[in-house]
Amino acid sequence: MALLEIRNVVKQFDDFTAVNNVSLSVEAGEFFTLLGPSGCGKTTLLRMLAGFEQPDSGQILLDGKDMSQVPPEKRPVHTVFQNYALFPHMTVRENVAFPLKMAGWAKDKIDAQVDELLEDVRLTRFGKRYPHEMSGGQRQRVAIARALVDRPRLLLLDEPLSALDAKLREEMQLELINLQKEVGITFVYVTHDQGEALALSHRIAVMSNGQVEQLDIPENIYGNPKNRFVADFIGQCNVLEGTVKAVDGDTMTVDIKGCGEVKTLAVAGAAVGKPGWLALRPEKIKLDKELPDLPDEAYFKGRIHDCLYLGDVTIYIVEVADGVLIETMLPNNIPGVAKFFDDNDEVEVAWRFDAGRFLFE
Amino acid sequence: MAKKQSVWLWVSAISTYLFLYLPLVIVVVFSFNDSKLNAEWVGFTFKWYDQLFHNDKMLTAAGHSLMIAVAASLLSTFFGTLAGVAMHKYKLRILPFLVLTPIAIPELLTGVSLVIFFVMVNQVLGILELGLFTILLSHVAFCIGFVAIVVKARMQGMDDSLVEAARDLGATPFQAFRLVTLPVIRPGIIAGALMAFTLSIDDFVITFFTAGAGASTLPLEIYSMIKIAVTPEVNAVSSLLMLLTLVLIVIASRVSPNSLRADN
Amino acid sequence: MKLQNRLGKYLLSWPPLVYLVLFFLIPTCIMFVAAFRFPGDYGGLAPMYYIEEGRVVWDLTLENFQRIVEEPIYLELFLKSAGYAGLTTLVCILMAYPLAWLIARSQKKHRDLMLLLVILPFWSNFLIRIYAWMIILGPQSAFTKAVNWVWTGMGFEPLQLLFTPFAVIVGMVYVHLPFMVLPLYANLEKHDMSLLAAAQDLGANAWQRFWKITWPLSLPGIFAGSALVFIPALGMFAIPDILGGTDSIMIGNLIKQQILDTRDWPFGAVLSIMLTAGVLGIAALGSLVARGGVKRG
Numbered sequence: 001m002a003l004l005e006i007r008n009v010v011k012q013f014d015d016f017t018a019v020n021n022v023s024l025s026v027e028a029g030e031f032f033t034l035l036g037p038s039g040c041g042k043t044t045l046l047r048m049l050a051g052f053e054q055p056d057s058g059q060i061l062l063d064g065k066d067m068s069q070v071p072p073e074k075r076p077v078h079t080v081f082q083n084y085a086l087f088p089h090m091t092v093r094e095n096v097a098f099p100l101k102m103a104g105w106a107k108d109k110i111d112a113q114v115d116e117l118l119e120d121v122r123l124t125r126f127g128k129r130y131p132h133e134m135s136g137g138q139r140q141r142v143a144i145a146r147a148l149v150d151r152p153r154l155l156l157l158d159e160p161l162s163a164l165d166a167k168l169r170e171e172m173q174l175e176l177i178n179l180q181k182e183v184g185i186t187f188v189y190v191t192h193d194q195g196e197a198l199a200l201s202h203r204i205a206v207m208s209n210g211q212v213e214q215l216d217i218p219e220n221i222y223g224n225p226k227n228r229f230v231a232d233f234i235g236q237c238n239v240l241e242g243t244v245k246a247v248d249g250d251t252m253t254v255d256i257k258g259c260g261e262v263k264t265l266a267v268a269g270a271a272v273g274k275p276g277w278l279a280l281r282p283e284k285i286k287l288d289k290e291l292p293d294l295p296d297e298a299y300f301k302g303r304i305h306d307c308l309y310l311g312d313v314t315i316y317i318v319e320v321a322d323g324v325l326i327e328t329m330l331p332n333n334i335p336g337v338a339k340f341f342d343d344n345d346e347v348e349v350a351w352r353f354d355a356g357r358f359l360f361e
Numbered sequence: 362m363a364k365k366q367s368v369w370l371w372v373s374a375i376s377t378y379l380f381l382y383l384p385l386v387i388v389v390v391f392s393f394n395d396s397k398l399n400a401e402w403v404g405f406t407f408k409w410y411d412q413l414f415h416n417d418k419m420l421t422a423a424g425h426s427l428m429i430a431v432a433a434s435l436l437s438t439f440f441g442t443l444a445g446v447a448m449h450k451y452k453l454r455i456l457p458f459l460v461l462t463p464i465a466i467p468e469l470l471t472g473v474s475l476v477i478f479f480v481m482v483n484q485v486l487g488i489l490e491l492g493l494f495t496i497l498l499s500h501v502a503f504c505i506g507f508v509a510i511v512v513k514a515r516m517q518g519m520d521d522s523l524v525e526a527a528r529d530l531g532a533t534p535f536q537a538f539r540l541v542t543l544p545v546i547r548p549g550i551i552a553g554a555l556m557a558f559t560l561s562i563d564d565f566v567i568t569f570f571t572a573g574a575g576a577s578t579l580p581l582e583i584y585s586m587i588k589i590a591v592t593p594e595v596n597a598v599s600s601l602l603m604l605l606t607l608v609l610i611v612i613a614s615r616v617s618p619n620s621l622r623a624d625n
Numbered sequence: 626m627k628l629q630n631r632l633g634k635y636l637l638s639w640p641p642l643v644y645l646v647l648f649f650l651i652p653t654c655i656m657f658v659a660a661f662r663f664p665g666d667y668g669g670l671a672p673m674y675y676i677e678e679g680r681v682v683w684d685l686t687l688e689n690f691q692r693i694v695e696e697p698i699y700l701e702l703f704l705k706s707a708g709y710a711g712l713t714t715l716v717c718i719l720m721a722y723p724l725a726w727l728i729a730r731s732q733k734k735h736r737d738l739m740l741l742l743v744i745l746p747f748w749s750n751f752l753i754r755i756y757a758w759m760i761i762l763g764p765q766s767a768f769t770k771a772v773n774w775v776w777t778g779m780g781f782e783p784l785q786l787l788f789t790p791f792a793v794i795v796g797m798v799y800v801h802l803p804f805m806v807l808p809l810y811a812n813l814e815k816h817d818m819s820l821l822a823a824a825q826d827l828g829a830n831a832w833q834r835f836w837k838i839t840w841p842l843s844l845p846g847i848f849a850g851s852a853l854v855f856i857p858a859l860g861m862f863a864i865p866d867i868l869g870g871t872d873s874i875m876i877g878n879l880i881k882q883q884i885l886d887t888r889d890w891p892f893g894a895v896l897s898i899m900l901t902a903g904v905l906g907i908a909a910l911g912s913l914v915a916r917g918g919v920k921r922g
Contacts, residue, residue: 050529072528073536085526089544098540102531146530373723380720381746381802384757391760400765440641447637456638459645466904467860469877470656471649473884473897477659478652480669502648505641534633563750566863570885583752587759587867599753606748 001064003028003186004049004154009058011044018044020210021058026154026188031180033189035197036207037233042190045207046156049188050079062153073102078147079156083163084139086131092118092142093127099150117145120179137168141175148183157189161196173199194234198222206230227361231279238280238326242358244270254278254358258321262298263353269360280356282329287316287341291348299350302326304341314339318349385603392596399593409597419598422582425493429578430562433500437561438554440501441508445549446542448509449516464506472570475499479571491573499571500561507560508553515549516542551616555609563602660894661685668888689895699879703899706875709790709865710858713797714851717805720798721850725809726839729816740810747803755867758796762786762868788870796864804853812846813839852911856904876900 002025011019019041026032034042047053048060051072060067067075078099086095096117100110118124121141131139140160147155157176161169177200180187191197197204198218205215206229214226225231228239242256252266256278264278286297293299302320311332318326328349330340341347391399395406413419444460447453463471479495482488489495523545527537543550565580572581579598586595663671663686674683693699728739746754761768764787773783786792816839824834862877869875876896883893 050525052525052528071533072525073531073533077529079526079529081522081526083520083522085520085522087523087527087541087545089547098527098532099530102536150531370723370727373720374727377720377724377802378742380799381743384754384761384799385746385749387760388753388757398765399760399763401767440644443637444641447634447641451634451638453638456642456645459642459649463645463649465856465908467857467877467900469860469862469880470653470897470901470904473880473893474652474656475648476884477670477890477894478648478655481655484669498648502645505645509641559748565750565752569863570881580750580752583750583756584863584867587752587756591756591759595756599750599756602753603749606750607745610745610748 002026003030003063004188005059005061005064006045006049007059007061009045009048009055009060011041011048011053011055017210019048019055022207022210022212023058024205024212024215026186028186029184031177031187031189031200031202033191033197033201033204034207035191035194035204035234037192040207041210042192042207043158046079046158046188046190049154050077050156051075076153077156078150078152078154079158080140080143080147080160082159084131084143084160086139086142086146088131090130091127092123092129092131092134095131095142096146096149098146103150113149117149120148120182121145136164137172140164140172144176144179148185151183152185155185155187157187159191160189161191162193169196176200198234206233208233224357225279225359228277228279228359231357231359236282236327236329238278238282238285238356239359240278240280240324240326241275242278243275244272244358246272251353252358256324258324259300260321263296264298264356264358265354267358267360270358274360276358276360278356278358280326280351282315282327284351284355285326285328286350287318287328287330287347289345289347291350294350296353297350298353299348300326301346301348304343304345304347307339307341307343309339316341316347318347320349388596389600389603391593392600394593394596397592399591399596409593410601413594413597413601416594418577419579419582419594422577422579423598425577426562426579429493429497429500430558432497433504433561434554434558436497436501437504437508437557438550441505441553441557442512442546442550444505444509445512445553446516446546449513460506460509462506463503464510468503468564468566469570471499471503472567475502475567476570491571492576495571495573496568496576496578499567500557500564503564503567504557504560507556508550511553511556512546512549515546519545548616552613555613555616559606559609562605656894656897659890660689660898661687662891663688664889664891668890670890686891689891692892693895693899699896702874702879703876703903706859706877707903709793709797709875710855710861712794713801713858714805714854716794716798717802717850717854718847720802721805721809722843725806725813725846728806728810729813736814740807743803743806751800751863752867754800755796755864758792758799758868759787762792762795787868788873790869790873792868793865793873793875796868797858797861800864801854801858804857805850808849808853809843809846812843812849816842848911848914852908855907859903859907860900 004026006022006024009019009022010017022041022045034045036042044053048055049067051067051070051074054068062075062077087098090098093114096114097110100113105113114127115124118127121144123138123141123145126134126138126142131142134142140163143160160176161172164172173196176187189197189200198221201218203215203217204221206213206221208229214221214230216224216226221230222234225234225237231237231239240256240259242254245253245255245261247266247270250266251263252270253261253263254276255261262278291299300320302318304316305319305325306317308315308317313329313331316328316330318328320326326349332338387399390402392409393405393407394402395408396403441460444456448457448460475495475498476491479489479491483490489498519542523541524537527541528534532540563580565584568578568581569584572578579602583595583598586592658673659670662673663684665671672684674681676682724743728736728743731739760766763769764785769784769786772786776784820838820842821834824838829837860877861875862881865873865875865878866881876899880893880896880900883889883896
């Protein structure tokens with residue numbers, strides 16, 4: 001039995017449907033991420049798990065028990081808030097001890113447990129400080145220690161890294177992964193940052209407009225997006241309009257509008273004449289002055305339309321046919337060379353038949 | 362050009378400060394002046410303070426003022442804190458109107474309506490005869506608003522997720538209020554209480570209407586001294602009152618450095 | 626959860642609500658009704674109705690309102706009060722503007738002290754502040770003597786300062802000045818200084834920069850301050866009572882006299898209603914202008 005099961009949950013605010021018939025389950029020990037743009041319903045879903053909102057219909061089961069009538073303070077679920085929500089009038093120790101006091105623990109047991117948690121997050125020396133005397137990263141760790149101190153069944157994290165700067169964020173990502181491994185508590189993590197989701201999670205649910213668009217492991221979310229929204233939202237992606245020409249076992253031929261026929265992997269539900277889009281990651285596309293035209297590869301001649309120098313890589317927008325632009329990317333891995341091509345250079349692009357995915361929705 | 366401008370700005374600003382402070386300084390200086398007239402400096406004396414401390418009427422009035430101010434401050438802090446929290450947490454219509462109007466309209470109108478009200482209630486029910494108690498009731502009515510504003514401002518400065526965090530970590534709604542909301546807004550509550558105390562002990566207009574014949578407070582006593590016979594005793598009592606206010610302000614600024622600005 | 630929420634709402638809002646209904650709303654309503662009643666034989670109010678042949682006969686009147694319309698002296702007094710309040714407001718603007726500007730442009734660390742110095746006198750007793758001006762404007766004071774030395778030197782009769790309209794205006798400005806400085810400061814402090822730099826860059830001189838940029842942007846602060854000064858000034862009775870003479874009384878003095886001295890409550894109530902109407906009118910005007918200002922901004 002899954003630790004957490006969400007069944008057909010719906011939540012409306014006035015005439016806006018924040019969460020629209022979501023069902024998913026989270027296994028014990030999992031690092032599970034709800035990923036989506038702002039307004040997609042991920043935070044509302046999280047707040048329902050915490051108990052701050054009640055679903056209009058549907059069920060939330062924790063260890064098989066329906067949680068809908070249980071108030072937040074009675075749930076074995078804690079939240080790490082986006083702004084940490086540390087109590088400003090309490091020291092770090094008092095903050096971390098709060099859940100234990102609420103649960104009525106004995107004083108010596110509280111002390112021992114708080115010590116242990118402060119050690120876990122490497123804040124032993126800071127127990128007597130107040131939140132405003134700590135840095136952003138330290139406050140973050142206090143918030144996590146406070147939420148983990150009484151070993152909840154489930155830890156909810158609401159964009160916990162969004163207030164940190166880029167460098168610290170990467171550090172904290174590693175720390176979160178290690179901490180989760182160490183304590184073995186199930187994490188449900190909410191973020192709009194796809195990079196964070198891919199780096200941290202065991203599984204990701206991509207949400208939009210209150211619904212789950214795709215639920216899968218990170219590799220599949222990125223490499224095998226189910227629809228145009230997921231392809232577009234996760235990373236950079238070329239989306240080329242086309243129709244199916246022929247299906248031939250594992251592969252099929254599609255006619256890309258304005259370019260011509262290319263070979264691609266066959267997908268379920270494919271039928272001749274069915275329109276769709278070819279989703280293609282820029283880094284999977286080869287780009288050079290001259291490329292061989294191989295049978296297993298799509299091959300086009302084109303010219304450089306635009307270049308974007310990003311430092312580690314350069315993005316080249318290639319016009320392969322009138323009005324059809326393909327984004328490609330080359331790492332700047334040759335010392336002393338900043339750019340391989342300039343605007344209007346004649347180039348050739350190619351990609352293997354299994355580099356892209358043909359999507360019907 | 363810019364230099365000249367700022368010189369003029371400074372001159373006008375300093376004259377405004379002088380305009381604000383010179384009168385108060387004069388009152389204090391003349392309270393030590395050994396002359397019955399507030400005209401020119403004759404010599405140093407404490408005799409006006411001495412006379413003041415032997416003036417039974419004045420002392421009684423001061424006692425009344427203090428009692429009323431303490432009680433009004435406690436009561437209006439209770440009501441005002443509830444109102445401030447409620448106004449922040451819920452979308453209310455009537456309460457904000459009732460809380461803010463007594464502050465916005467001239468005190469005179471509050472005084473007039475209250476004296477008519479108290480006398481009528483007294484005629485019909487035989488309770489609430491004009492006196493110290495009606496003064497207290499009136500003071501609470503106009504102090505609630507000031508406390509509510511300060512407390513509400515403090516609530517607005519408080520992160521809403523703190524209460525949610527407390528609930529999330531196992532606190533009941535009541536525990537969350539007691540352990541998180543109340544301590545966080547405490548500086549606002551204390552500032553509000555001090556403000557109510559000062560407003561009550563200083564109030565003249567509403568007190569003047571609702572006091573009736575017998576009751577006297579310090580401002581009423583000062584008023585009759587000013588109207589009938591000005592003696593430097595008024596200067597002495599004024600100086601002491603200023604000292605008291607100053608002490609309260611120092612306390613307030615210690616408790617919550619930003620509270621002093623929240624009162625406009 | 627929902628029930629708990631509603632319970633919390635009632636527990637929080639009902640105690641202050643009940644108190645203010647009892648000691649603010651009901652008294653105000655009674656005052657309004659009193660305006661339509663006859664004065665009692667010994668002051669106060671006559672009964673609202675009497676019972677004749679077992680039927681209730683209401684004993685209400687519009688006489689009190691007629692008196693205001695028929696005798697121009699009351700309307701004149703009202704206008705005079707508005708004039709005093711208006712003059713007070715104007716002087717407050719003139720005095721507060723440079724100060725507020727200076728505070729807003731000072732270094733952050735000095736600002737709090739400068740503001741505190743503006744507010745501090747406001748916290749001392751109201752009567753004491755008025756009394757201080759009795760000393761300063763009194764006939765024997767150094768200030769009066771200096772003024773009269775200049776005045777008689779120019780060949781005029783010596784002046785009396787205390788118990789004149791001048792003293793009343795000085796007192797009212799003194800008491801209300803902080804209420805003008807604070808909102809003006811709050812407004813000026815938010816001004817984006819780069820606007821002035823931009824205007825200068827585009828060729829505006831200091832005077833043009835003030836009139837075309839700073840002044841229009843500070844109007845919301847001016848309106849807020851004006852409302853905070855004008856409204857209490859309009860209903861003032863203590864300052865004219867102490868610093869003014871018989872020729873410088875205001876509507877507040879008349880109301881006080883009707884309620885406490887002659888005890889003609891119905892007429893006092895009518896005058897109070899007039900004052901309330903004036904105050905509400907100013908407040909409505911203020912919020913209207915403020916809203917217009919926001920739209921333009």
